[in-house]
Structure formats: C-alpha cells, structure tokens
Amino acid sequence: MFFGGLLFVALGKDPVAAIRTIFYEPLFGQYAFYYRPQLLVKGAPLVLIAIGLSLGFKAGIWNIGAEGQYIMGALFGAGVGLAFYPYEAWFVFPLMVAAGAFGGWIWAMIPAFLKVRFGTNEILVSLMLVYVAEQFLASMSLGLMKNPEGFGFPGSRNLQQYESAFNADLIEGSGMHWGVVAALIAVIFAYVLLSKHRLGFAIRVTGEAPRAARFSGVNPVRLVLFCMGMSGLLAGLAGMFEVSGPAGQVTIDFNVGYGFTAIIVAFLGRLHPVGILLAGGLMALTYIGGDIAQSQLGLPAAAIQVFQGMLLFFLLALDMLTHYRLRFGTAEVV
Amino acid sequence: MDLSVINPVLFVAGFLVAATPLIFAAIGELIAEKSGVLNLGVEGMMITGAICGFAVAVETGSPLIGFAAAAGGGAALSLLFAFLTQVTLANQVASGLALTLFGLGLSALLGQNYVGIKPPRLGDIDFGPLADIPVLGPVLFTHDIILYLGIALVAATWAVLKFTRAGLVLRAVGESHDAAHALGFKVKRIRTLAIMFGGACAGVGGAYISLIRVPQWTEGMTAGVGWIALALVVFASWKPWRLLLGAYLFGGITQLQLNLQGAGVAIPVEYLAMSPYLITILVLVILSRDKSAAPASLGRIFHASS
Amino acid sequence: MKLSALLTGAALALGLATTASADAHSKTKVGFVFVGPVGDGGWTYEHDQGRLAVEKEFGDAVETVYVENVAEGPDSERVMTQMALDGAKLIFTTSFGYMDPTINVAKKFPDVKFEHATGYKRADNVSTYSARFYEGRAIQGHIAGNMTESNIIGYIGSYPIPEVIRGINSAYIHAKKVNPDVQFKIVWAYTWFDPAKEADAAKVLIEQGADVILQHTDSTAPQAAAQEAGNVITFGQASDMAQYAPKPRVSSIIDNWAPYYIARTKAVMDGTWTSTDTWDGIGPGMVGIGEISDAVPANVKEEALAMKDKIASGEYHPFTGPVKKQDGSDWLADGEVADDGTLAGMNFYVEGIEGTIPQ
Numbered sequence: 001m002f003f004g005g006l007l008f009v010a011l012g013k014d015p016v017a018a019i020r021t022i023f024y025e026p027l028f029g030q031y032a033f034y035y036r037p038q039l040l041v042k043g044a045p046l047v048l049i050a051i052g053l054s055l056g057f058k059a060g061i062w063n064i065g066a067e068g069q070y071i072m073g074a075l076f077g078a079g080v081g082l083a084f085y086p087y088e089a090w091f092v093f094p095l096m097v098a099a100g101a102f103g104g105w106i107w108a109m110i111p112a113f114l115k116v117r118f119g120t121n122e123i124l125v126s127l128m129l130v131y132v133a134e135q136f137l138a139s140m141s142l143g144l145m146k147n148p149e150g151f152g153f154p155g156s157r158n159l160q161q162y163e164s165a166f167n168a169d170l171i172e173g174s175g176m177h178w179g180v181v182a183a184l185i186a187v188i189f190a191y192v193l194l195s196k197h198r199l200g201f202a203i204r205v206t207g208e209a210p211r212a213a214r215f216s217g218v219n220p221v222r223l224v225l226f227c228m229g230m231s232g233l234l235a236g237l238a239g240m241f242e243v244s245g246p247a248g249q250v251t252i253d254f255n256v257g258y259g260f261t262a263i264i265v266a267f268l269g270r271l272h273p274v275g276i277l278l279a280g281g282l283m284a285l286t287y288i289g290g291d292i293a294q295s296q297l298g299l300p301a302a303a304i305q306v307f308q309g310m311l312l313f314f315l316l317a318l319d320m321l322t323h324y325r326l327r328f329g330t331a332e333v334v
Numbered sequence: 335m336d337l338s339v340i341n342p343v344l345f346v347a348g349f350l351v352a353a354t355p356l357i358f359a360a361i362g363e364l365i366a367e368k369s370g371v372l373n374l375g376v377e378g379m380m381i382t383g384a385i386c387g388f389a390v391a392v393e394t395g396s397p398l399i400g401f402a403a404a405a406g407g408g409a410a411l412s413l414l415f416a417f418l419t420q421v422t423l424a425n426q427v428a429s430g431l432a433l434t435l436f437g438l439g440l441s442a443l444l445g446q447n448y449v450g451i452k453p454p455r456l457g458d459i460d461f462g463p464l465a466d467i468p469v470l471g472p473v474l475f476t477h478d479i480i481l482y483l484g485i486a487l488v489a490a491t492w493a494v495l496k497f498t499r500a501g502l503v504l505r506a507v508g509e510s511h512d513a514a515h516a517l518g519f520k521v522k523r524i525r526t527l528a529i530m531f532g533g534a535c536a537g538v539g540g541a542y543i544s545l546i547r548v549p550q551w552t553e554g555m556t557a558g559v560g561w562i563a564l565a566l567v568v569f570a571s572w573k574p575w576r577l578l579l580g581a582y583l584f585g586g587i588t589q590l591q592l593n594l595q596g597a598g599v600a601i602p603v604e605y606l607a608m609s610p611y612l613i614t615i616l617v618l619v620i621l622s623r624d625k626s627a628a629p630a631s632l633g634r635i636f637h638a639s640s
Numbered sequence: 641m642k643l644s645a646l647l648t649g650a651a652l653a654l655g656l657a658t659t660a661s662a663d664a665h666s667k668t669k670v671g672f673v674f675v676g677p678v679g680d681g682g683w684t685y686e687h688d689q690g691r692l693a694v695e696k697e698f699g700d701a702v703e704t705v706y707v708e709n710v711a712e713g714p715d716s717e718r719v720m721t722q723m724a725l726d727g728a729k730l731i732f733t734t735s736f737g738y739m740d741p742t743i744n745v746a747k748k749f750p751d752v753k754f755e756h757a758t759g760y761k762r763a764d765n766v767s768t769y770s771a772r773f774y775e776g777r778a779i780q781g782h783i784a785g786n787m788t789e790s791n792i793i794g795y796i797g798s799y800p801i802p803e804v805i806r807g808i809n810s811a812y813i814h815a816k817k818v819n820p821d822v823q824f825k826i827v828w829a830y831t832w833f834d835p836a837k838e839a840d841a842a843k844v845l846i847e848q849g850a851d852v853i854l855q856h857t858d859s860t861a862p863q864a865a866a867q868e869a870g871n872v873i874t875f876g877q878a879s880d881m882a883q884y885a886p887k888p889r890v891s892s893i894i895d896n897w898a899p900y901y902i903a904r905t906k907a908v909m910d911g912t913w914t915s916t917d918t919w920d921g922i923g924p925g926m927v928g929i930g931e932i933s934d935a936v937p938a939n940v941k942e943e944a945l946a947m948k949d950k951i952a953s954g955e956y957h958p959f960t961g962p963v964k965k966q967d968g969s970d971w972l973a974d975g976e977v978a979d980d981g982t983l984a985g986m987n988f989y990v991e992g993i994e995g996t997i998p999q
Contacts, residue, residue, distance in 0.1 A: 302442030309436025
C-alpha cells in the first residue's frame, strides 16, 4: 500500500486520492448503489472458479486451465441456447446451465483422464487446453455461432435479447444473477464438504500427506477425477452464467482472464471457502476501483496493473506470518 | 494452391528466429524448475526484459548492452519472486501469476516513451564464404549472435547439469530439498540463484522479440510466449536437447501455418493454431512412461525447520 | 450504529461536495472508452489523438476522460455507466464489440449522448460512425499495382469480416486495373494486434515473393519486417507510421477522428446533437492519405493524388462496375456504383482473387 502510494506520487498523482478512489469509491462513494452490484457481477465468476480450483489445490491437484473450462462452459451453454432460438420455453435456461456445467466438466476431464490413465502432468495439459479452447472460441464466433443477422460481423446473437436464455438480475439492478447465487452455494458447499464430509477429509489428507492418505483408504484416481471434474464444472458454470447474462454473446475474445485470476484468488483466500469469497470481492474491487481511478484521475491502465501486482505481492508475503506462527506453535508444544 | 512458393530454406531460417525467444525463456525456466521452483511469471519477466533491453539499446545505441540490460531487468524482477517464495514462503503458483501481472503493468509504464521508436540493429555475424554454401549457408550462417548464444546456452546447460558438481547440487536441491539441506547445501541460496538465472534468460528472450524479431516496442508484445515457454519445459521433460527440438516445433508450426495460407491452401486456421498444443499433449502422453522426468520437489515450499 | 451513521453522513457530504464542484466548473465532460492501450501506435492511438484534439479545440470548456484496455462485454458496460454517472455528457465507444453494451447503457441514461464506432445499432441517443477506409485502399491498390515487380502483393488480414474484405476487394480492383498480372496473397493473422505474429506474417509473404505488403492489422511490425527485407514497400495502417518513410512505407491510411469528434462535441455543447449514422471517407477528412513518399515514381504519385481528389469530390466511387464476383456472377453493371448496404455486409471476393474467405 505504501509502495503503491509512492508509485502514484512518482506518476504525479495524489496518492491518497488514488487509493481512496480504488478502495473507497466503489463501496461507499456517491455512486456506490451502482458499483456494489457490479462487485457481485465481477466477483461471482472469480469466486465460483476459485472454489472449484481450491478443492484440487488442497489435494495437490493442479488444474490451471480453468480459463479453458470457462470458455467451453460458455460455448456449450450458449450453443444450447442458440439452438433453441427463438423458441421460448421455461426449460431452455436450465438446459443451458446443464450444458455449461457439462462443457466445463468434460474439458477438465481430459487432463484428469490423461493423468489417471497415463500419469501425464495435469498442469501442462490443462494449460494447453486453454489455448485449444481459445482457438475453438474464435472458430465458433466466426463460424457456426455467428449471428445470421449480424451483417457478417463475428459474434453470436445476444442472449440478453432472448428471454428464455437470458440470465437476468433476479432483482432488477441488484447484480444478483444466477451466477452469484451459484457462487454463494458453491462457497457453502465447499465449506461443508471440507469440514464435515469424508471426501473433504480425503482431499485435505492427500494434499498434506499423500502416502498417509493411501493407507487410510483414499482412492487417488477417484479423487483426481472428482477434484478436476468439480473445478471444471464450476468454471463451466461461471462461463455459462457470464455468456447468458452480463456478457450476452459469444465473441472472439469473450474470455477476460477470469480463469487465471481465479488461481490468485484461490491462494489469496488461503484455499478456504470464506477466504476465497473475501479475496474474490477484493479482486473485483481493485478492478472496478482501478477503472474509476483511470477515468477520474487519468491514471494509465498500466499503473493500476502495477498497483494490483504490488497488492498481491504484499498479501502473498503475508503467508510468512502463517508459516512462522506454525513454528511458534510447535515450539510451545515442545 | 501452389506449395512450390514455400522456400524451405527461408522457412527453416525463419523458424530458427521465431524459436529463439522461446529457447531462452524455456532454458531459464528449466534451470529454475530443476532446482524445484515453479515460476509462472515467465511472461512478466520476458516483457520486462523486452522493454529494459529496448530502452537501454535505444539510449546507448548498442543492442548488446541492451541485451545485458534485459538480462539484468529480468533477473531483478525475478528477485521479487525469489523474495516472496524463498523468504516469505508464499505459494509459487500464485506468486508467479502475480509477477506476470506486475511485469506487464511495469513494462507498459516504463515503455510509454518508447512507442514508435526504431531500435539500433544488431547485424548478422559475418561468416564470409560459409554463408554462400547452398541450402546450409542461409539456414545456418545468416543469423545474429544472440541466436547462436541461445543454442550454445542449451548445450552449456546440458553439460553443466550432466557433468558438473554444480549441476549435481542443483538437481539434488530439486529432487529432495530436505536431503540436500541435510548434506549442508544452502537450499535457499541455490534456488534464488536459479530463479535469477531464469529471470535473466527470460529477459534476454523478451529483448530478442523487441530488438530483433519484430523489432520495436509495443505494450504486451510478448503476447503469450512466456506461457508457451512454460509448456515447452514440460514438453521437453526437463531435458535441454528436447527443449531445443520442442522450441523449433512450436516456432515452426506458426511459420508453417502462415506459409500455407500464403500458398493459398484453404486451411482452417484455428484448428491448425491448436495443433502445437494438441501435439504437446500427445507427446506428454507418449513420454509419460518416463516417470523420472519431473523434479520431485517441484513447486513445494522448503522451510529449514520443517 | 453511531459510527456507521457517521460514515454514511461523511460519504454523503463528500458525495455532495464532488457533485457541487463538478457543477461549478460547468465543463462539458466527454468520455472515451478504448479497447487497446493508447500507446498501440495504431487504432486506439488515433482515437486518443482525436480526444486530444477535442481538448485543444475547446480548452477549459471541456473535460475529457478515458479508460484504456477495456474488455468488450460487461467491463465496457460498467466503464460507460461509470462515465455517465460521473457526469459525462457525450461518450465515444471505439470498438465494434462495444455495440450491445453501448445500447444497454444508453437506455439507462437518456440524457447522455453516445457515439459508437463501426457498429450498426442506433438509438435516439446513440449515433454510429465509421470511416470508408476502402477509399484509401483504392489508392493503395493503385500504387501497389504500379510498383510491384514480382506481381505478388501480400495482404495481412486481421479477421475475415466485411470491413477487411472490403479493403481487400478495393485494393485488388485498383491494382488489377493498372497491372493485369497482379496476384494477391492473403494471410489471416486472426488478431488486430500481435506484433510478433504480424512480423512473421509479413516475413512469410516476403519469402513467398511479395514485394508489396498491405496490412489490415494495427502494429508497425510488418513495416519493420519489410524494412529488414529490403526491397519491399508497405503502407501505414490506421496511423501514419511515418517513422518508416520514405521506404518501406510509401503512403498510409490515417484514421482521422479529430474533425468528427470536435463536431460532435460542439453539437452537444450547443444542444444540436441528433442521432446520426456517419460513414465518412476522404472527402470530409475522416480518412487521411499519408504523404506519398519519393520512393513512388512521380507519375504514379500524380495519378494517385488525382484519384484521391476524385474520390474526395465524389466524382469517382472505388466500387464502380463492371465488377464480377469471384464465382464469375455479375455484381455491378457497367457504371453502376455499389450501394452502402452491400458494402457494409460484404462477404465475397471480387473476380480474380484466389482463395476462399475462411468461415
């Protein structure tokens, strides 16, 4: 924060105003009534994806391809929606949700399956599949899913204008769309799973002591399939809710890096569901506040990015405290 | 469609150049990973190197000093990562991602005054008559010194890892930091050095893009090369020579794609653009029998008391 | 309870204070939403030049704000809303992908005027504007057809969308007119802006014999690649790219948004703003032709300038019949001029171009 202030001074801006704009304005400023719902819109996909990732990370299973699963979820979800267009029916949206979840799930099952069958490294396979998914997205928005009434421009029909497929705010202007609800459910689900359920125990023990886990009867194959599948499913849902709601259409660069940012969110939240909820909110805050600072104070986008980087470094460095506390703890026992 | 317009000699020479930034970034990351550190900040270090190298080359008029500065800039940025992961014991995956974010922003800030400037040129080495040998001449002997340095670096890395004590120590730290620590090696110091080497190499790789391959400075110009470098290390299963091969494969596919388009072959571009990644996955599956490849302590936090 | 009440009070007071001060200045606030960084040297750079021109023209009477690197989709919607909330009276949204977000936000702020670049959806408070870049492409085609010695012209396309295809057709028709043997090699980069990839594309085209490179991507990388290769000429895209003159860059198409931005800002200040659909070319100055350098033979330069004047005056339309489509079917009869509707949605090559448009 201090260094961030110095950065803004170096750029000839008032540091207090800059930091105030980023953190205070969206929450309590004059137009907070608009920004607070936007926090939900921006934070929900981050939290949803990060929750899924945290399950795997806790067990030492590294899915860093959530971005690809997010894209595939969006494509599957939008694909179902577009296939029904313009038929209005209550079941269109639930079908899209299911398709979105399936899209993310199947995309994550590729690295999961290769890992359990051939022992390939899931970090790499999932990362590779991000690029494959991005190309697939480009192909879809230029080809199959292109809006036939769009004068040849790339991009699909806008699902916001198709009532049965539109993931609208549940309460007008609140930002609470189904994705936000799903994110909150995921937080609760993960919390219960990790603290109360046997599977949660298996995840934790595998991450901390893989061999002990095997002795205690944890099936590592099933665990990999579950953790990867779950994180893919949630990422797919996030993509589907985004494309049918706030974004509205499939476009060439529809994905804006939620899948990668969510990895940081998962760690900022210490892989704990409630921590992730808070971390997702914080990230969303710096994005929204950063944009406000750009337009109100004329800060370049790069400065905001550097500031975010510094903030993340600082928060990650706080890990030190947890590590050393652990040490003090053992010392006391001895 | 007329495939004969593709000149194989120029094609090969072209992808040698396209592969060089990848070689540098990936060989640096290979060393870091051999020491047990997974640094996902390659993209951030590359772009920082790209602007440091560019700015210094423009100011001093010497591309070589620029490359030195790029190495310095990349290493300096990697020190941040080293501090986070080795001193404060922060998670490596998250720190690396944060480093990329930071590096992209920082380079854009530093580069504001360098948009639209032409850098000094680094000439090709004059091999005299060697360059006139048919086929081999243009392919092998018409490049700049950095490209050869990249290949030399691969050879050196291979030799150091395989034959020297330093290489042995590095591998020991990466395989089992606890055992290495028990043997009296300074795990953190070795890892910090490995991270800095990785940063310096990534910086040079970035500068190769901004000073030679493109050559100019624009924000975000590394455009994902750092991520491909990460993939490449695993693709090569941490073996330097395979890394070289992989870099040519990755560099070659893009060149081939563009070449085929120019020759009028109606290819579905998106699907061809996917192919290097799909091939990597395939190679991974084939290589998966080789269980010994990955350093055992990769990505794990080392703490002397634990 | 007390504390939170206090905070709310303070927030209100602060809020009121900022509103009051904003009103006191009574400046007209103009917002710009940019898709790339202002330092891209191409598309966004030129829009930012337009913004600076507005500031210069009206001085203290206006305040301009901008946000760069805004992703299309919900982020852009938020940024526009934020600008409107902060009191912007006029907002320029400068990327095709901002189309639906612009319409959405405009519905919520009927008193704020919006200007969306390159789109086709309008509303009472949303205008659209775009430039007839194909007029500039005609001049490029003329110069390229005259100057090529290998008769191979390389063309770096971004995405196969009507705007880009229009440019290819226009350049081809005019290159062919002066050089019947000319051949176009078209490479799709699938990016608007990726210097390394654009450089590679240019190099590949040069290796395959092209000695003229036309680009419809925004970075200067192809210029640098052409310079490196030697005997190759290029044209600046979006921005003048004069640093590569006189060779390889022999001329350029410059997006000159300044006159339009100044006129529209003035209209808002005077209260005369109405929703329009503007598609301007060389005539009104929205498309600028960068200085034709001395590398171009004098007679070719003269012809090119003459063509520019004829296009500017409306005497000549770059798509004038007879023109056939690629499949040999008739498109424009002798003397017939293409209508804007067909041009806006152009998804076919004209006769003579090889290859197919990727779908």
